[in-house]
Amino acid sequence: MQKPNVFLIILDTLREDHGHLVWSDLEEFGFRRYEDAISTSSWTTPAHASMFTGHYPSVHGAHATDERKVDEVRLRRRDLLSTYLAGSGYENHLLSANPYISRLFGFRDFHHYYEIMYNPSFKLLRPAEWEEISSLKEECGGSMVKVLKALLKRGRYSLVIRSGMDKVGLSRACDLLYQKFYVKQVYNWPFEKGSKRILRSFRKTMRTYRKERPLFVTMNFMEVHEPYFAEKVMEYNLNLDPSRLRKVITPRVTDRLLEAYRKEIVYTSAKVRELFQLLRESGQFDRSLVIIVSDHGQLFGRKGRIGHGVFLDDECIRVPLFIKYPLGDRTVIEKERSGRYISITKLRGFIQEGIQRGRFDETTLFDDTVFAESFGINIRVDPGNDVERRRKEELDKYRIAVYHKGHKGIFSVPEWKFDSIESPPDLELTRGMEDELKAQIVRFLKTSRAEKHGISTLAKKMKPHP
Numbered sequence: 156m157q158k159p160n161v162f163l164i165i166l167d168t169l170r171e172d173h174g175h176l177v178w179s180d181l182e183e184f185g186f187r188r189y190e191d192a193i194s195t196s197s198w199t200t201p202a203h204a205s206m207f208t209g210h211y212p213s214v215h216g217a218h219a220t221d222e223r224k225v226d227e228v229r230l231r232r233r234d235l236l237s238t239y240l241a242g243s244g245y246e247n248h249l250l251s252a253n254p255y256i257s258r259l260f261g262f263r264d265f266h267h268y269y270e271i272m273y274n275p276s277f278k279l280l281r282p283a284e285w286e287e288i289s290s291l292k293e294e295c296g297g298s299m300v301k302v303l304k305a306l307l308k309r310g311r312y313s314l315v316i317r318s319g320m321d322k323v324g325l326s327r328a329c330d331l332l333y334q335k336f337y338v339k340q341v342y343n344w345p346f347e348k349g350s351k352r353i354l355r356s357f358r359k360t361m362r363t364y365r366k367e368r369p370l371f372v373t374m375n376f377m378e379v380h381e382p383y384f385a386e387k388v389m390e391y392n393l394n395l396d397p398s399r400l401r402k403v404i405t406p407r408v409t410d411r412l413l414e415a416y417r418k419e420i421v422y423t424s425a426k427v428r429e430l431f432q433l434l435r436e437s438g439q440f441d442r443s444l445v446i447i448v449s450d451h452g453q454l455f456g457r458k459g460r461i462g463h464g465v466f467l468d469d470e471c472i473r474v475p476l477f478i479k480y481p482l483g484d485r486t487v488i489e490k491e492r493s494g495r496y497i498s499i500t501k502l503r504g505f506i507q508e509g510i511q512r513g514r515f516d517e518t519t520l521f522d523d524t525v526f527a528e529s530f531g532i533n534i535r536v537d538p539g540n541d542v543e544r545r546r547k548e549e550l551d552k553y554r555i556a557v558y559h560k561g562h563k564g565i566f567s568v569p570e571w572k573f574d575s576i577e578s579p580p581d582l583e584l585t586r587g588m589e590d591e592l593k594a595q596i597v598r599f600l601k602t603s604r605a606e607k608h609g610i611s612t613l614a615k616k617m618k619p620h621p
């Protein structure tokens with residue numbers, strides 16, 4: 156039997172409580188909707204890495220630390236979902252508007268890459284040219300004059316002119332002009348952040364697709380991610396000073412942001428429909444497993460918090476999950492869904508086992524207990540005063556969120572205590588339950604430590620859930 160195509164579609168930054176805006180467009184395509192799906196992190200790279208490795212961030216390692224922030228975080232594991240599928244005869248395509256989901260950041264083993272920037276920028280020099288200049292500079296003992304001479308000798312006249320222009324600061328000026336006029340006029344940025352180009356590129360792929368090999372396609376759509384306006388509204392540093400945040404992000408601004416956020420979701424949803432139309436026209440829709448999921452959510456000022464990247468609030472880590480099974484798949488259906496959770500770490504095994512066995516098993520997605528991790532602020536921030544410095548220290552702690560039997564706790568590991576425990580109105584939080592939540596945290600820490608060090612038997616013994 157022919158293997159199914161696999162489409163992993165990530166609607167970056169889509170919160171679970173806004174998933175209905177997409178669901179209304181998906182029902183007719185035969186999707187199943189899963190509630191209580193939990194991401195492993197509140198930002199892009201660790202969450203995607205969990206989907207590709209099947210592990211939590213502390214195990215796969217692609218997360219921020221004190222020294223390493225977003226731009227330096229790389230997925231270094233070599234046993235990815237894409238690796239497995241390439242080895243199983245799949246033709247792999249990565250189409251991403253998110254620069255952190257790219258070859259450079261470790262998302263490897265695709266046969267074709269279409270990588271674009273959701274945040275357009277004009278660069279006089281390409282990354283490879285930067286590398287060439289910096290290695291020449293090293294060879295020439297740091298002398299720029301010698302570098303230019305060496306480049307002229309190699310006949311790289313255009314590079315000499317462009318690096319000269321960059322040196323006198325023209326890159327920044329070109330970038331501003333590019334964003335201000337060209338991008339806004341031509342691409343309708345920031346409303347459109349690349350999905351049109353992704354679909355155009357995929358349309359081309361389908362024109363030449365020979366159908367000999369099944370497809371594995373990962374797409375990351377960035378429309379729902381900030382910025383929502385050309386002017387900067389969601390400044391990350393506001394998280395360091397809640398009183399300043401309250402002044403800037405007034406209820407009126409929050410409403411405006413949420414309205415823009417919803418419009419982006421509706422737009423992206425239409426693009427996803429366009430993709431399905433394209434798959435139907437090419438006869439590939441029915442034979443495809445299609446997973447639509449998000450990597451994290453977004454905060455718009457509630458509790459003095461904005462954006463994503465550090466907080467483990469539900470708005471940040473509860474994500475929508477919709478799955479369409481290949482036509483004729485004898486999917487094993489989970490009957491006991493209530494009160495259980497799906498960690499996005501489970502997607503990897505679910506896809507892999509489904510392909511191996513020739514049928515997908517929904518029951519493998521569910522767990523009684525799931526987790527998410529935060530390793531502190533994921534970007535470099537510069538506290539401007541003592542208030543901000545103290546707040547930064549407070550945020551820069553290793554925290555674990557645990558979801559268990561309807562309760563949710565956020566645990567600060569260095570302080571060895573829960574910051575908060577939320578329980579549904581009909582469930583009482585007893586002392587016994589608090590102890591149970593703590594026991595789950597301990598088991599998680601032991602398991603992740605064991606898995607990280609490759610002690611699989613210990614990991615099995617300590618596994619917090621079946």
Ligand SMILES: [Zn+2]
Pocket residue numbers: 167168198199200450451
């Ligand atoms: Zn993201």
